[in-house]
Each structure stands twice: as structure tokens, then as C-alpha cells.
Amino acid sequence: MIRSDIRALAAYHVQDSDGLIKLDAMENPFPMPDELRRDWAERLAATDINRYPDADMAGLRRTIAEHEDVEPGQVLIGNGSDEIIQMLLMAVDAGTCVTPAPTFVMYDLISRWLRRPVATVPLDSDFSLDEDLFLNICGREKAEIAFLACPNNPTGNLWPRQTIEKITDNFQGLLVIDEAYGPFADRSHVSMISANTVVLRTFSKLGWAGLRLGYLLGEADLIAHLNKVRLPYNINSLTQASAAFLFEHFSLFEKQAAVIRAERGRMTAALMGIGGIEVFASQTNFLLVRVGDAQQLFGQLLERGILIKNMHAAGGLLDNCLRITIGTPEENDAVLAAFRELTS
Numbered sequence: 001m002i003r004s005d006i007r008a009l010a011a012y013h014v015q016d017s018d019g020l021i022k023l024d025a026m027e028n029p030f031p032m033p034d035e036l037r038r039d040w041a042e043r044l045a046a047t048d049i050n051r052y053p054d055a056d057m058a059g060l061r062r063t064i065a066e067h068e069d070v071e072p073g074q075v076l077i078g079n080g081s082d083e084i085i086q087m088l089l090m091a092v093d094a095g096t097c098v099t100p101a102p103t104f105v106m107y108d109l110i111s112r113w114l115r116r117p118v119a120t121v122p123l124d125s126d127f128s129l130d131e132d133l134f135l136n137i138c139g140r141e142k143a144e145i146a147f148l149a150c151p152n153n154p155t156g157n158l159w160p161r162q163t164i165e166k167i168t169d170n171f172q173g174l175l176v177i178d179e180a181y182g183p184f185a186d187r188s189h190v191s192m193i194s195a196n197t198v199v200l201r202t203f204s205k206l207g208w209a210g211l212r213l214g215y216l217l218g219e220a221d222l223i224a225h226l227n228k229v230r231l232p233y234n235i236n237s238l239t240q241a242s243a244a245f246l247f248e249h250f251s252l253f254e255k256q257a258a259v260i261r262a263e264r265g266r267m268t269a270a271l272m273g274i275g276g277i278e279v280f281a282s283q284t285n286f287l288l289v290r291v292g293d294a295q296q297l298f299g300q301l302l303e304r305g306i307l308i309k310n311m312h313a314a315g316g317l318l319d320n321c322l323r324i325t326i327g328t329p330e331e332n333d334a335v336l337a338a339f340r341e342l343t344s
């Protein structure tokens with residue numbers, strides 16, 4: 001009954017984080033202020049959940065379009081950007097999907113679900129991307145779709161503009177530039193949108209991870225076709241009402257992102273000062289570090305109530321690497337204290 005390749009897959013595992021300082025999933029660590037929660041609850045209470053959600057989401061698309069300075073017809077909304085990755089991989093012609101390695105796992109995983117071949121382009125040891133190699137592999141594989149996470153997860157770096165431009169100028173398939181970490185990066189790629197280049201964004205990292213709201217920006221023709229593989233009511237009424245409300249308070253989340261960026265700078269300097277830790281430059285809300293024994297340190301941090309992400313099992317360039325989401329200043333202090341104690 002169940003396909004053998006699906007049987008062979010491991011289910012996506014989310015580690016239990018009850019009672020822990022949770023720094024494993026690139027969430028915004030700041031809870032919503034109480035007075036905002038009350039107003040938000042009122043807005044939700046006015047939502048008619050006996051009715052199906054607004055399927056077209058004209059209002060939400062207009063709000064996002066204004067926010068991004070594009071036309072509403074250029075916006076496709078998904079239940080998290082994960083769902084949009086799935087829509088893209090369903091809608092694009094059969095053929096290879098190309099991704100750098102290492103990168104965000106869902107490009108590979110969803111391709112497998114859909115029986116789409118995947119070819120990977122290994123990053124250099126400093127996590128740089130060789131654009132000629134990338135284009136050669138795309139050509140060799142006759143790739144129909146490629147993903148570039150800009151900045152990249154889990155490495156945290158943002159490849160130079162010229163690298164991305166060379167790929168957009170020469171790749172013949174659909175190029176998806178995934179800006180999940182856009183709120184923490186120095187550069188956006190929205191100006192690179194073309195007939196075969198789209199930009200994927202999400203509100204998850206900015207503070208709305210629980211809502212599941214992502215969007216794709218592209219040329220209107222392409223977006224209209226992709227919209228045909230979107231389930232009619234993919235964004236529920238509570239998420240739509242919440243997003244309308246939260247957009248009225250958007251500056252709060254932008255201020256929090258600024259604090260996270262500043263904390264990222266502080267954490268980078270402090271971890272580098274400890275010694276014995278390689279800290280990679282990051283344009284995201286997390287830091288990738290390489291330590292002597294990632295497996296052991298991960299376990300010791302867990303014993304001290306700190307949950308980060310152990311990347312060691314992925315091997316290769318991620319040998320002995322840990323990924324630490326930037327938390328509140330207090331949480332970050334706890335991480336630094338534990339690192340100082342455990343690595344000295």
C-alpha cells in the first residue's frame with residue numbers, strides 16, 4: 001500500500017523542548033506583549049469559523065504586496081514557506097532539482113516525496129558557492145528547478161550578489177531564491193525577479209512561526225499558474241485575521257529583529273573570544289559554530305537546560321558543528337556561560 005521509498009524515510013523529528021531554553025528552530029524568542037495579546041484575542045473572537053476562510057485572500061495579498069512594493073498578482077501565499085516549496089516542486093516540469101549542499105533539508109525531502117531527482121552542488125569548506133560548478137551541474141542534469149537559500153541554512157552565510165546574478169543570468173530552469181532569513185540579512189533579491197526567478201519569504205523567523213505564513217513573489221503569470229496547485233483554503237481564518245492584526249503592529253517585529261541582529265554580533269564576538277570554537281559569519285538569526293566534540297557539548301548543554309541543534313550527524317562540512325538560534329539577551333548569556341564553562 002505505502003510506497004517503499006516512503007517506508008524507508010524517517011519521519012521529520014522535532015525534539016521535545018519542554019522546560020528548556022529553546023534555541024533550536026530559529027524562532028523569534030520574544031513573546032508577544034500582554035496588551036497586544038488582548039487586542040489580538042478580540043480580533044480572533046470576531047472571526048466566523050463556521051465559514052470557510054477567504055480562499056482568494058485578496059486583502060492579505062494586497063497587504064503583503066504593499067509591504068514588498070509589488071503588485072498583489074505577484075504574491076502567492078502558503079501555509080509556511082514549506083508549503084510553497086511543495087507547490088513549486090509539484091507544478092514545475094518533471095526533471096532534476098538542484099540545491100547546494102549543505103542547505104535547507106525540505107528541498108530534498110519534498111522532491112523525494114514527489115519522486116523528483118535531486119542533484120547537489122557541494123559548497124567549499126568556507127561555505128562559498130562555486131557558481132560555475134552550480135551552473136555546470138544544472139546543465140549536466142538539465143535541471144528544471146533550483147533552490148538557493150539566501151542566506152543559507154544551516155551555514156548562515158549569504159553568497160555574494162555577483163554569484164547569484166551569474167546564476168540568474170544563466171540558469172534556464174526556475175530559480176527559487178529562498179529569503180527565509182531576509183529580516184536579518186543585508187540584502188534582498190526581490191529586484192532580481194524575472195520570468196524564471198522567484199523569491200520565497202516567510203514571517204516565521206520574524207516572530208509568527210506558529211501562524212504558518214509564507215509567500216512567494218514572482219511575475220504575475222507564473223504566480224497565477226502556481227496558484228492552481230494551492231489548496232483552496234490553505235490559510236485558515238485565524239491565521240488570516242492574525243496576519244491582518246499583526247501587520248498593524250509590524251514595527252514591533254522589526255524592532256525585535258534589530259535586537260536579534262545586535263545580539264548576533266555580541267554572541268559572535270563573545271564566542272570567538274572563548275577560544276577553541278570556530279564561529280562562522282552569519283546573516284541570519286542563528287550562528288553555526290564548530291567545536292571539538294559537538295556530540296558531547298550538545299548533550300552537556302541539554303543537561304544544563306539549553307536546547308540547540310546538533311548538525312554533526314549530517315557529516316562532511318558540518319562535522320562537529322552546532323547551530324545556535326539567537327535568543328533573548330538573558331538566554332544568550334546563559335549560552336555563553338555554559339560554553340565558557342564547558343569548553344575551557
Ligand SMILES: Cc1ncc(COP(=O)(O)O)c(C=O)c1O
Pocket residue numbers: 026079080081082083104149152153178180181201202203204209212213214
Ligand atoms: C531556508 C529556509 N526556508 C524555509 C524554511 C521554512 O519556513 P516556514 O516556517 O515558512 O515553513 C526554513 C525553516 O527553517 C528555512 O530555513
